[in-house]
Amino acid sequence: MRRGSWRPLLPALAAGLAATAWLAPASSRAGDPELEWRTFETPHFRVNFPDYLERVARRIARKLEAAHRILVPLLDYEPAEVAEVVVTDDTDSANGSTQVLPSNVLRFYAMPPFDFSPLQEYDDWLDLLVTHEYTHLLHLDNIGGLASVVNAIFGKTWAPNHMSPYFVIEAYTTFQESRGRREAGRRAGRIGSTLWEMYLRTAALDGELLTLSEAIHVPRRFPHGEISYLYGGYFFDYVARRHGEAVFAEIADDYGSDLLPFGISRTFHEATGEDLLELWDGMTAELTERFAAQAEALRAAGLVEGTRVVTDAETVRAPRFSPDGRRLGFFASDGYDPPALQALDLETGERERLRIVPGQAALSWAPDGRSFVYHRAEVYRGFYGYYDLFAQGPDGEELRLTEGLRARDPDLDPGGDRIACVLSAHGGSFLATMNPDGSGTEIVLAGDEESQIFTPRWSPDGRTIA
The missing domain is CATH 1.10.390.10 (Neutral Protease Domain 2)
Incomplete structure (x- = not known):
């Protein structure tokens, strides 16, 4: 070499210069x-x-x-x-x-x-x-x-x-x-x-x-x-x-x-x-x-283009139609203002900031079309940075559903009776369901070391999860 x-x-x-040698001590950091x-x-x-x-x-x-x-x-x-x-x-x-x-x-x-x-x-x-x-x-x-x-x-x-x-x-x-x-x-x-x-x-x-x-x-x-x-x-x-x-x-x-x-x-x-x-x-x-x-x-072959409804954000992710189809909920960040979960009225074009979130987040509407569940990052026990599930009601108040569960990508079933989500642990992921209040967690599918589970969605009849 x-x-x-x-x-x-x-x-x-x-x-020749060993007598003058010194070594700065390495920094250390406490953990769990x-x-x-x-x-x-x-x-x-x-x-x-x-x-x-x-x-x-x-x-x-x-x-x-x-x-x-x-x-x-x-x-x-x-x-x-x-x-x-x-x-x-x-x-x-x-x-x-x-x-x-x-x-x-x-x-x-x-x-x-x-x-x-x-x-x-x-x-x-x-x-x-x-x-x-x-x-x-x-x-x-x-x-x-x-x-x-x-x-x-x-x-x-x-x-x-x-x-x-x-x-x-x-x-x-x-x-x-x-x-x-x-x-x-x-x-x-x-x-x-x-x-x-x-x-x-x-x-x-x-x-x-x-x-x-x-x-x-x-x-x-x-x-x-x-x-x-x-x-x-x-x-x-x-x-x-x-x-x-x-x-x-x-x-x-x-x-x-x-x-x-x-x-x-x-x-x-x-x-x-x-x-x-x-x-x-x-x-x-x-x-x-x-x-x-x-x-x-591509232009010669004929482009198929959608209609842009959000044009002022750098990142737009996880769009979800409200149950009545009139609003679109999504995560957005423009690189300057704090990232947030937002809702767009598809008829009027008016935007509403639902909640500021630290980093990435995704929501799922409740049947009333005003409440929703979502994931966001949170510090756990002072040592860990994990995703957990939260809910927001029509009054805008936040309710924490899980703590340290490492849950993300929530999806409420059509009746609002059960949440499907992904849990993370030890380099793997699991498909789980739980009650709307965060209780009754049940793992229904475990991924292996070389495969992962993402974005579960209930079928319209609430009987299967894709």
Whole structure:
């Protein structure tokens, strides 16, 4: 594996200055004191997990070792230290994180993504998650040059690749998580997401693809925090098709050894013969041409378009007709005002804000057409961020139906006598029913580790659930 040119000097320098060495203590954070933690080791990872997540933790460990075998040769770098792995299930958000300072730590949440997500293209969610986070580690931990000398003396405190533009950091991971798209000719990862393709196609047809400067600084534009992943992934896909994937290992190695930060365009030029701006403009020109051809072909075939009834929101999700068909309830966010559950009168066009909610939410109308049940995120026991069910009556008062049950996607049966919903636990999901007051929960169908349950709906006669 490649290393910086300072590597041969490390033993002598470290020995000569060992007396002055220091290491800043790692930060710590308290968690649920009732959890019983366990640890096991594999050749390259030390895995820590609450005892009830052992099955998930062992699946992650197997996938990490498989990722190590695949990604280390691709990125031409192998970490010198065993990475700590922490597996938790304390949030209903599909995510993970990676740190390389002052040591290598990978964190994985057991919760899989919801259905309407750019993370929707996967066979096994954990494959995508593990590939994404371990690519981060191999990229950011590639440290050479003067930084490796400083780290040998003072402890691991400097990782030059951390100073890459954020879209470059996420480009590495989004590109690798979508590997199945390239190797098996199928949709995989976010580059394979039809939702993400729609984001870019809309921007291209409107002449609003981001410039390089805008992508570096992440403007307050849709899709906000996903901009670096979206544009970065497509950018690396473009670079790989022009210059081959090997350039990414070269870029990480060179930038990770640079004495001075922020010379990323120079690093790309040395690896590809083109500077960053040339490559970016080439990508946006290609996307513009590609999506224009798609639009022309679709128009020639004849477009079938609906009627837009909400035009001032960035995100509109989970629309539900009221029982009398006169109103449409939905979740909406414009990126500026707080997200909210809203109702639209289909005759007058008047909008009513039903309730401000933290993050995503979805409602189901009660038979009276004024009351409804809904899910939203809530803190549970001070340690967990879970979805729970709530109800709102005609007077606007909120009633909590569940607490810590991790329930979402509620649907009231036609008579208002039973709620169908999805429960989450340990990386899996369950179809459940309960009484309208949140009592009498009954699990009617359990998903397995590689399948998930979403958006249950009662049949009109209330006898079956789709």
